[in-house]
Every structure is written in C-alpha cells, then in structure tokens.
Amino acid sequence: MAISFSLEGKSALVTGANTGIGQAIAVALAQAGADVAVAGRSEPAETLDLIAQTGRKAVNIKADLSSIEPVQRVIAEAVAGLGKLDVLVNNAGIIRRDDLLQFSEEDWDAVIDTNLKTLFFLSQAAAKGMVEQGSGKIVNIASLLTFQGGIRVPSYAAAKSGVSGVTKAMANELAPRGVQVNAIAPGYISTNNTAALQGDETRNRQILERIPTGRWGNPDDIAGAAVFLASPASNYVTGHVLAVDGGWLAR
Numbered sequence: 001m002a003i004s005f006s007l008e009g010k011s012a013l014v015t016g017a018n019t020g021i022g023q024a025i026a027v028a029l030a031q032a033g034a035d036v037a038v039a040g041r042s043e044p045a046e047t048l049d050l051i052a053q054t055g056r057k058a059v060n061i062k063a064d065l066s067s068i069e070p071v072q073r074v075i076a077e078a079v080a081g082l083g084k085l086d087v088l089v090n091n092a093g094i095i096r097r098d099d100l101l102q103f104s105e106e107d108w109d110a111v112i113d114t115n116l117k118t119l120f121f122l123s124q125a126a127a128k129g130m131v132e133q134g135s136g137k138i139v140n141i142a143s144l145l146t147f148q149g150g151i152r153v154p155s156y157a158a159a160k161s162g163v164s165g166v167t168k169a170m171a172n173e174l175a176p177r178g179v180q181v182n183a184i185a186p187g188y189i190s191t192n193n194t195a196a197l198q199g200d201e202t203r204n205r206q207i208l209e210r211i212p213t214g215r216w217g218n219p220d221d222i223a224g225a226a227v228f229l230a231s232p233a234s235n236y237v238t239g240h241v242l243a244v245d246g247g248w249l250a251r
Contacts, residue, residue: 004233008033011082016092020191024219115159140183171239187245212247
C-alpha cells in the first residue's frame with residue numbers, strides 16, 4: 001500500500017513556499033519522490049536547499065502572485081524546468097485585518113486577488129496541461145474560515161469560502177478528464193504568521209482550550225495531508241475540503 005503514496009516520477013509546483021506551511025509541503029513532496037518548483041516573491045533559499053537535500057530537482061520561479069499577470073509564465077517555467085507538471089499546490093496567500101465598518105476596498109481587493117483570483121487562474125492554466133496528459137492533482141489551501149466567519153478578516157473569510165466553491169467547481173469538470181482537485185483547511189498552525197497569537201497569553205489559552213488535541217498544529221501536519229492528496233492514494237478523492245485542525249471544527 002505504501003507505494004500508493006509515492007510521488008516518484010512526478011513533478012510539482014508549490015506557491016508561497018518560502019517558510020511555514022508552503023515550505024513543509026514542498027519538502028514533503030520532494031521526500032515522497034517529486035521534483036519540485038516553488039513560486040513566490042521572495043527568494044526561498046532554505047526551501048530550495050531542503051528540496052535538493054532529498055536528491056530531487058528544485059526549481060525557483062520568482063513571481064508576484066498578487067495579480068494574474070505572471071500566471072502563464074509561472075506554469076511555462078515550471079513545465080520547462082521540470083519537464084511536465086503533475087501537481088499544483090496553491091498555498092500563496094495574504095491576510096488583512098481591520099474592523100468591518102472600516103475595512104477598505106484596497107484591502108478587500110488585495111486579499112481576493114491573491115487568495116482567490118490568482119488561485120483560480122493558476123489552476124486553470126495548470127489544468128490545461130494536466131488534461132492533455134490525462135492526469136493531475138490540484139491542491140488548494142483553504143482555512144478554518146472556509147467554514148467560519150472569523151473576526152476583522154471579512155475579505156479573507158470571503159476568499160477562503162470561495163476556495164471551497166472553486167475547488168468543487170473545478171473538481172466537477174476535471175474529474176472525468178483524470179484530474180483531481182481538493183483543498184486542505186489548516187487549523188491553528190504554528191508559523192511566523194501566527195506568532196502574535198501564540199505570544200498573547202489570553203488568546204493562546206482560549207485557542208488551546210478549543211482544540212481537542214490540546215496543541216497548535218505544525219507545518220508538517222499539513223504536509224502529510226498534501227502528500228496524500230498529491231499521490232495515487234487519493235485518486236478517488238475529489239472536490240473535498242480536508243480540515244487538518246486538531247478537531248477544532250468538531251468542538
């Protein structure tokens with residue numbers, strides 16, 4: 001059964017892989033046997049080195065994914081560097097916080113453009129090649145706010161709810177053509193982005209009291225789910241949003 005989780009001979013593109021969840025996913029895919037391209041604004045030197053240490057090929061693609069301008073180039077460079085594209089992981093994203101009554105159009109558009117619009121059109125571009133080869137996996141990174149409204153993050157909640165809808169819509173059309181589309185909804189994960197929450201004694205206690213497993217997740221908890229959804233083990237799974245949250249949503 002273990003061979004079903006192997007990514008030997010596969011090629012993957014991960015966006016936003018400089019640190020945290022994206023880095024963990026990129027490295028895990030390489031450890032499972034895939035050659036991996038990473039795309040984002042920052043130079044992911046550590047990530048590229050960790051991929052190379054697995055013996056797999058690492059390709060860096062510099063791109064600002066706040067708009068769809070680089071989408072076609074990103075896919076073209078990934079295919080040129082890897083030879084083909086079997087897996088796309090849409091991890092890149094941003095968050096903007098402000099009170100609902102003061103939330104600006106600029107912050108709304110920035111989050112929707114990066115977290116939803118670019119995600120869709122990058123998936124669309126990747127899917128064209130996957131359909132031609134008759135196989136492929138697209139894994140979107142959603143959120144607990146795919147299911148909940150949150151506080152002071154209306155555009156993020158809207159975008160991540162949209163990720164669920166896009167995931168299901170794409171799955172419906174692409175499943176008959178050999179491509180599976182799924183999403184992962186991380187819970188509270190210990191990363192640079194959540195350092196302030198972890199450092200707030202009251203808020204940290206409230207979060208931990210709500211999580212049945214009694215701990216924050218770590219990026220590797222998400223990476224394992226990504227390997228599953230990228231591998232042949234998930235060939236009959238599509239249109240699904242997998243919560244990896246320590247039981248948060250069950251509470």
